Amino acid sequence: MAQVLEFKLPDLGEGLTEAEIVRWLVEVGDVVAIDQPVVEVETAKAMVEVPCPYGGVVTARFGEEGSELPVGAPLLTVAVGATEAPSASPEPSADEEPSAGSGSGNVLVGYGTGAPVARRRRIRPAGVGAAAPVAAAAPAAAVDPAPVRPAPVAVAVGEVNGRQGPVAVVSPLVRRLARQHEIDLRQLTGSGPDGLILRADVDSAIRRAGEAGSATEPEARTTAESVVAAAPTVHAGTAAPAAAERIPLRGVRGAVADKLSRSRSEIPDATCWVDADATELMAARAAMNAASGPSGGPKVSVLALLARICTAALARYPELNSTVDTAAREIVRLPGVHLGFAAQTERGLVVPVVRDAHTRNAESIGAEIARLTELARTGKLSPAQLTGGTFTLNNYGVFGVDGSTPIINHPEAAMLGVGRIMPKPWVHNGELAVRQVVQLSLTFDHRVCDGGTAGGFLRYVADCVEQPAVLLRTL
The missing domain is CATH 2.40.50.100 (RNA polymerase II/Efflux pump adaptor protein, barrel-sandwich hybrid domain)
Incomplete structure (x- = not known):
């Protein structure tokens, strides 16, 4: 039975x-x-x-x-x-x-x-x-x-607006966006390979639906994803004002909001920053990659070099590789460096973690960063790969900005931010020259150390960026 x-x-x-x-x-x-x-x-x-x-x-x-x-x-x-x-x-x-x-x-x-x-x-x-x-x-x-x-990988079978049928769409985010705005995916022609429906196709359909409905009388409507209030009375001849959209804070976005709010409310953070001449670092990277030859393996990235510099700096300043036990009122210095790095994906900002980064060289760290980044882009990171970090490296320079005051990734004690590397006027050997300049910023928990320690850490990182040979003394 x-x-x-x-x-x-x-x-x-x-x-x-x-x-x-x-x-x-x-x-x-x-x-x-x-x-x-x-x-x-x-x-x-x-x-x-x-x-x-x-x-x-x-x-x-x-x-x-x-x-x-x-x-x-x-x-x-x-x-x-x-x-x-x-x-x-x-x-x-x-x-x-x-x-x-x-x-x-x-x-x-x-x-x-x-x-x-x-x-x-x-x-x-x-x-x-x-x-x-x-x-x-x-x-x-x-x-x-x-x-x-x-079914083929590029076809998801499910219910769309009450009708059953195959839909040429892979991303769950695209399906969810279509559900939120009541877009029938089977009525769309995908612009991706083999007719695959992309997010841009859904966004275009949403805009067309908004333009078509702008002349109709606004209604109050409640869905599982948003609550839109009824539009106020408008005079004849004037277009109805656009309604506000409410987006629930849940999933990755909700988790990020909770963690950042907790960081701001619990951690008394401070930020210091410095401009550094990265010309020699870029030259060293070019020499490393040239020495490997056309088939000598993966190239060493700037992020991998900065990560290796961070592990060397944390060995000198272990105060920043710690956390605070607020209940016991104790600073807990951690024995190993599990280095997190910020990665922007379709699901939002995530921070994969390179385990035991203090035991790896630049090439090993770079390979692990590349592997985790690919998993992040495809949405295949496991919870274990997104937790347990002790220090975070945030390369916001990829967004084309020079500086930032990042929020610490709770419960860590510090985060190093890196701006874009740009040619700028710089005094070099007593003369004005065009050099590759980067702004480095360190946000730290003021409970674990004072400004002298934070400044020493940041200055050591900047010295290694300006003179990579400095790092050889600690290898």
Whole structure:
């Protein structure tokens, strides 16, 4: 007899309390194997696939795509112990345990029993819709036992404005944006490869919809993503004023807002900065890359060199590689450097972490930065790769700005900011010359050190930028 078990949204690590359903990977009636991914969710730190610890027939799904669920809320129910549709007698129970061999017990992402993955089959219980939660259903004959052929990667199948059908779109962000503005993706012609719908296509559709609706009478409208107030009365012949848009602070944006607010409220930060002549650093980088030859491996980036300079500076000034235990009123100096670097992605600002950066050379750090950056761009960073940093390097020069006063990445004690490297007039060897100049800024927690230590750290970094040979003395 089939046993119906309830699988709840697990704690995905790092104290996360909720997640947003991005895409269901199974439907009601599907046969799933132990530890098979069943849903793709977006947390405040990463986008992950959640595996189910039970093997059997999916009898119910809880939550629509785009909705948020708290940790511990039901995700789906699975009828365990039968390859046919479940009988009507058992009820879902959070207290029931799977029989031997039917579940892994591993509900955290990345864990599994290693059991062979069964081919996916669709078993549709009689009278059951795919979207409605079902506790039990009468037995039904299996439909075509042949495995369901997966859809192409560039096609997501789901409901758009109440209609079912394939949509040529990959990014969950694009789908969410379309849902927010009630844009039917199937009515769009994608400008990407093979007709792929990009965010720019959705933005254009939103603008066209706004222009078409500007002459109509404004209405009060509430959706799951925004609340738009009714427009005030306007005189004849005047265009209706644009309505304000409310954007919920959740997901990555919400996590960033919480962390920055906490940093400002808890950390008494101060900032010091200095202009440095980076001409010699750029020349040293060019020499390194030239020495490697055309096929000598990846090039060393400026960010990798600055990261290596930071680890050397933190060895001299360990006060800045620390955190503050406010409850115990203690400064905790950390034994290793886990270097975070700010990266801008479609999901927002994230800070991947290079583990044990103090044990790596510039080439190793550069390779790890490149690997983590690619994962960040594709939304595949795990929560573990976004946490545990002890010091952050922020290269805001890529945005074309010279300086900034960055907010410390709580609970760290300091952040080094780097502006763009630009040719500027500079006094060199007593004469005016055009040199490659960069502004460096250090924001630090004034509880862990005073200005002398912060200034010493920043001056050492600037000296290494201006005279890279200085760094050789500490290698």
